[in-house]
Amino acid sequence: MNQFQRAFTPEAMAEAWEIFQRDFPQGLWDTVYVTFIATFFAIVIGLPLGMLLVAGDEKGIRPMPPLLMKAINVIINLLRSVPFLILIVMVIPLTRIIVGTSVGTTASIVPLVIAAFPFVARLVESSLREVSPNIIEMAQSMGATPMQILLRVMLPEAVPSLITNFTLAITTILGYTAMSGAIGGGGLGKIAIMVGYNRYKYAVLYLAVIVLVILVQVMQSFGTWLAKKLDKRLKH
Amino acid sequence: MIELRNLSKSFTTADGPVDALKHVNLTIRDGDIYGIIGMSGAGKSTLVRCINMLERPTDGAVLLDGKDLSSLDKKQLREMRHQVTMIFQSFNLLMQRTCLHNVMLPLRLSHVPKQEAEARARELLETVGLPDKANAYPAQLSGGQQQRVAIARALATNPSVLLCDEATSALDPKTTHAILELIRDINRKMGITVIVITHQMSVVQEICNRVAILENGSVVEEGDVSTVFSNPRAKATRSLVYPEMADMDAATSVRGQVVRITFHGAAAANKPLIASMAMERSIAASIVNASTRTVGDKVYGYMLLDIPGGPDVLADAVKYLSAEPDVSVQVEAKYGLNGSGEVSA
Numbered sequence: 127m128n129q130f131q132r133a134f135t136p137e138a139m140a141e142a143w144e145i146f147q148r149d150f151p152q153g154l155w156d157t158v159y160v161t162f163i164a165t166f167f168a169i170v171i172g173l174p175l176g177m178l179l180v181a182g183d184e185k186g187i188r189p190m191p192p193l194l195m196k197a198i199n200v201i202i203n204l205l206r207s208v209p210f211l212i213l214i215v216m217v218i219p220l221t222r223i224i225v226g227t228s229v230g231t232t233a234s235i236v237p238l239v240i241a242a243f244p245f246v247a248r249l250v251e252s253s254l255r256e257v258s259p260n261i262i263e264m265a266q267s268m269g270a271t272p273m274q275i276l277l278r279v280m281l282p283e284a285v286p287s288l289i290t291n292f293t294l295a296i297t298t299i300l301g302y303t304a305m306s307g308a309i310g311g312g313g314l315g316k317i318a319i320m321v322g323y324n325r326y327k328y329a330v331l332y333l334a335v336i337v338l339v340i341l342v343q344v345m346q347s348f349g350t351w352l353a354k355k356l357d358k359r360l361k362h
Numbered sequence: 363m364i365e366l367r368n369l370s371k372s373f374t375t376a377d378g379p380v381d382a383l384k385h386v387n388l389t390i391r392d393g394d395i396y397g398i399i400g401m402s403g404a405g406k407s408t409l410v411r412c413i414n415m416l417e418r419p420t421d422g423a424v425l426l427d428g429k430d431l432s433s434l435d436k437k438q439l440r441e442m443r444h445q446v447t448m449i450f451q452s453f454n455l456l457m458q459r460t461c462l463h464n465v466m467l468p469l470r471l472s473h474v475p476k477q478e479a480e481a482r483a484r485e486l487l488e489t490v491g492l493p494d495k496a497n498a499y500p501a502q503l504s505g506g507q508q509q510r511v512a513i514a515r516a517l518a519t520n521p522s523v524l525l526c527d528e529a530t531s532a533l534d535p536k537t538t539h540a541i542l543e544l545i546r547d548i549n550r551k552m553g554i555t556v557i558v559i560t561h562q563m564s565v566v567q568e569i570c571n572r573v574a575i576l577e578n579g580s581v582v583e584e585g586d587v588s589t590v591f592s593n594p595r596a597k598a599t600r601s602l603v604y605p606e607m608a609d610m611d612a613a614t615s616v617r618g619q620v621v622r623i624t625f626h627g628a629a630a631a632n633k634p635l636i637a638s639m640a641m642e643r644s645i646a647a648s649i650v651n652a653s654t655r656t657v658g659d660k661v662y663g664y665m666l667l668d669i670p671g672g673p674d675v676l677a678d679a680v681k682y683l684s685a686e687p688d689v690s691v692q693v694e695a696k697y698g699l700n701g702s703g704e705v706s707a
Contacts, residue, residue, distance in 0.1 A: 258452075258454075260450065260452050263454070265467075265471075267414055267416060267443060267447070267448040268443055268444070268448075268468040268519070269439070269440035269441065269443035269444055269468070269472070271440070271471075274471050278470070278471065279456065279467075282459060283456055283457065285458055286458075356458075358457060358458045358459075358499040358500075358501060359457045359501045360501065
């Protein structure tokens, strides 16, 4: 019997079930908590940044100095190109300043937000760019200020697309939380790696993955449903 | 009154500068329904966008009641756009907002209190004939209904000028007619000056009193609709007024001399001119090409007649046709056997 087979003996399965009942509620809670808080802050930073990317564009409704726009774009691209595991290590000093410690569940939110907000900014940018230039021209023709165009015309028109993209963001961030589990963050990712992989309890590993899959499915279905429900272009 | 003075606009493109408008001079009086017509690419859209400064003219001036619009600062420009509003070919309604909210938008943008804006919006939806669609979303409406909502929205700020940019081009003929009626009603009842941009002569014919023909960024002809219709001088005007004329060169089966008769508002219920000529003078003219339109109860247009026989018959025909009021006759040298030129009457 090899190691893999041993992980699925009745005794191992019984132990896995015990671990599931004991540790998973907390793990699930940690994962959901970290995912939602990180997504929230990623949107808080990413949404205005995405709006700035669209409005401040050379051909946008409120062109900004091209050098500034170039700098913002470079920074976003840089942040997006750093692998997440390396980013976690790189921002440890910042995490210490903000949270007071660099280990633990709450501490893992900082690198998650830093990894996710540039992604969210790009998603918001693409959602807002979908708004028809004709609609923007209409708003200009009735004397709307650039801020009014953004807040009262472009954002409301982009709501279904934004919901779809935020759903993509939250499921991606959920995937990242599993990685942050590898270096001290709590959650299902931590259980999967620390217990399931390092201690050869593969049944636990699979259970964690199954729960993560269900979580992604639930979030994605809810997001898709909400985007459809809110889209008034579809005749209900 | 809107005056365009020596208005020019050029764009810089990858292939070098393009002159979209070249020294345009127009005067649009208060209460006019002014048509600006041209083929696509003639510069119509650029012209209308210069009137509300969505496009900044490169040269020249747009005067609204004597005030040069290029001198306005941002705040004044926004206020001007409450006075000069616009409707579009694609309606441009907010698809995620109800009709009521769409109509309220310009009012809310200028900080009119919500209740006041809502009351005004409901009133306007009534004006355009959609009082029951306040809570509907644009996607639930037909094209014609969407344009009505857009018109209500354009009227929200009590404008003095309404710009219509191909406002009926996306609509079927019947709906077009209904929308044009509504626009004419608004012009008459509210005294709003209307500027209609279109590529359809029928639109100009139906509601405009003045018309300018735009070709390659220049105004090639301008005047009262009836004058321009009855006697189109510029080539661009002719091809717009009589699109069938393009086929005229194909009229190869001419036997005699071709005569052009032009109707300058002859009474529509007149005698059958060609038939009566055949009976009274025994001249068997055949129609090579014809295009006539009835505006009000008057006929405008032209007819090309092939008159077989010699110069005597031709002279007789010209004399007979010229006797008719509001009809002028011209011998077309281009198709002549003898190239006798013009026999004006």
